[in-house]
Amino acid sequence: MKPSIRFGLYSAAITLGLYILFYFVNKKLMVGPVSHWLSLLVVVVCMILATRTERNQTRDSYPFKKALQAAFKVFLITTISFHIFYYLFFAILDPELINLQMQENLKWTKWLGESTFGLDPQDPAYKEFENMDHKLTPGNTFFSLCRSIIGGFLIALAVGAMFKRDFSLDSTQNKS
Numbered sequence: 001m002k003p004s005i006r007f008g009l010y011s012a013a014i015t016l017g018l019y020i021l022f023y024f025v026n027k028k029l030m031v032g033p034v035s036h037w038l039s040l041l042v043v044v045v046c047m048i049l050a051t052r053t054e055r056n057q058t059r060d061s062y063p064f065k066k067a068l069q070a071a072f073k074v075f076l077i078t079t080i081s082f083h084i085f086y087y088l089f090f091a092i093l094d095p096e097l098i099n100l101q102m103q104e105n106l107k108w109t110k111w112l113g114e115s116t117f118g119l120d121p122q123d124p125a126y127k128e129f130e131n132m133d134h135k136l137t138p139g140n141t142f143f144s145l146c147r148s149i150i151g152g153f154l155i156a157l158a159v160g161a162m163f164k165r166d167f168s169l170d171s172t173q174n175k176s
Helices: 003-025 027-031 033-056 064-093 096-117 124-131 138-163
Strands: none
Touching: 003 027, 003 033, 003 064, 027 033, 027 096, 033 064, 033 138, 064 096, 064 138, 096 124
């Protein structure tokens, strides 16, 4: 199995495992920013490991395109798995999680807005967000997946740039 697929499956399993663990420990932890940043860290580490492993399997040059593909495959496997899990878990198994997630998002958004940008905690935008319909549908889950893929591609660009090799390590190669 290609390292990018193997590490993509590892990343997906670890990410989903973390969310399930957080669900049983504390639902607020599951829907809060800690779980999201931790899962992103897992994905990035697996992207790096997959790309490095694939590059180390060849002594030939390892072009940017191959490095980008390896990193991006890991992200795709993980994010598609996560979004399927997210929809099934939040829309079917425990629909109250979406309301809890929106409350946590509002809390963290207010904290960030007040502490970083000096925004008024009574700003009408917060109330508008609070009153929005936060129903989870296959359509908005798919839209979220598409947004994630864009961000993942940007991360894969950075990982690919880190691990490209424009020269061969094979000293027996004819240099004429």
